[in-house]
Amino acid sequence: MRLAEKIAIVVGAGQGPGEGLGNGRATALLFAREGARVLALDIDLKSAQETAAIVAEDGGTCVAFEADVTREATLEAAVAEAVGRWGRIDILHNNVGLSLAGGDAGPLEITEAAFDRISAINLRGTIMACKHALPVMRAQRAGAVINISSVAAWATNYPTVAYKATKAAMIAYTQQIATQNAAFGIRCNVILPGLIDTPMAVDTRARTWGKTRAEVAAARDARVPLRRKMGTAWDVAHAALFLASEEASFITGVALPVDGGSSLLRE
Numbered sequence: 129m130r131l132a133e134k135i136a137i138v139v140g141a142g143q144g145p146g147e148g149l150g151n152g153r154a155t156a157l158l159f160a161r162e163g164a165r166v167l168a169l170d171i172d173l174k175s176a177q178e179t180a181a182i183v184a185e186d187g188g189t190c191v192a193f194e195a196d197v198t199r200e201a202t203l204e205a206a207v208a209e210a211v212g213r214w215g216r217i218d219i220l221h222n223n224v225g226l227s228l229a230g231g232d233a234g235p236l237e238i239t240e241a242a243f244d245r246i247s248a249i250n251l252r253g254t255i256m257a258c259k260h261a262l263p264v265m266r267a268q269r270a271g272a273v274i275n276i277s278s279v280a281a282w283a284t285n286y287p288t289v290a291y292k293a294t295k296a297a298m299i300a301y302t303q304q305i306a307t308q309n310a311a312f313g314i315r316c317n318v319i320l321p322g323l324i325d326t327p328m329a330v331d332t333r334a335r336t337w338g339k340t341r342a343e344v345a346a347a348r349d350a351r352v353p354l355r356r357k358m359g360t361a362w363d364v365a366h367a368a369l370f371l372a373s374e375e376a377s378f379i380t381g382v383a384l385p386v387d388g389g390s391s392l393l394r395e
């Protein structure tokens with residue numbers, strides 16, 4: 129029970145269509161299993177409710193809440209819901225992010241609409257969620273923010289523009305809020321997942337590229353130094369659990385790759 133008595137908001141706690149487990153759902157499940165009460169935010173309320181139902185089966189506490197990270201008012205309402213229900217916010221986990229599903233494209237093909245859409249979802253959404261949760265944490269003089277970037281931020285040959293730019297910006301933004309909130313006892317860290325076997329990452333590519341799921345998965349597996357296999361959503365969730373817990377009480381401003389060594393290849 130590493131998060132006993134803690135209140136957590138997980139933004140993007142449902143998951144997209146496809147096989148297996150997504151990062152946001154796994155994180156919500158693990159936080160709840162470790163004792164946190166979790167507000168599970170998602171634009172897809174039904175999917176967030178599925179997450180909450182799994183937690184309830186496990187004996188934990190998780191409440192689904194509909195919010196769209198591109199609409200600040202819904203994030204403000206989510207923060208108010210958590211505070212109204214449980215009185216505080218100890219952990220804010222910003223998981224929402226997408227690439228191909230938002231119309232991302234290469235430097236010569238990217239459109240204004242796709243770039244704006246992906247920026248609003250990947251970057252502005254996190255910034256707005258923090259804008260409303262940080263004052264609560266400042267008043268408590270304690271809190272942990274965990275943002276989800278990607279090793280795409282560091283990769284030298286990542287093909288599409290908006291995902292790379294927004295995920296790189298997530299690192300700079302996290303360092304900024306870590307500095308500005310350290311005096312309040314708030315820790316802000318960012319996780320860089322590598323190739324993870326989630327429905328959004330694998331099934332979306334299979335659909336977009338007209339390949340089978342197994343073909344996409346095999347190509348991704350081959351690019352991972354450790355185990356020659358993609359990571360799972362649990363790998364990301366366990367990193368988030370560590371950063372959220374007291375065990376990380378002297379850690380802030382860190383960009384932590386969870387990638388089986390793939391970022392070492394810088395490709």
Ligand SMILES: NC(=O)c1ccc[n+]([C@@H]2O[C@H](COP(=O)([O-])OP(=O)(O)OC[C@H]3O[C@@H](n4cnc5c(N)ncnc54)[C@H](O)[C@@H]3O)[C@@H](O)[C@H]2O)c1
Nearest residue numbers: 140142143150151152171196197224225278324326328329
């Ligand atoms: N899967 C990977 O290989 C991989 C690699 C690097 C980084 N990541 C990052 O991990 C995060 C999660 O990825 P995942 O593939 O596990 O997805 P996921 O399964 O966690 O699904 C993301 C959730 O976000 C929700 N969402 C989408 N738009 C939203 C909006 N506007 N408002 C609120 N909720 C919204 C979706 O409904 C979905 O439930 C993303 O930030 C992604 O960029 C994933």
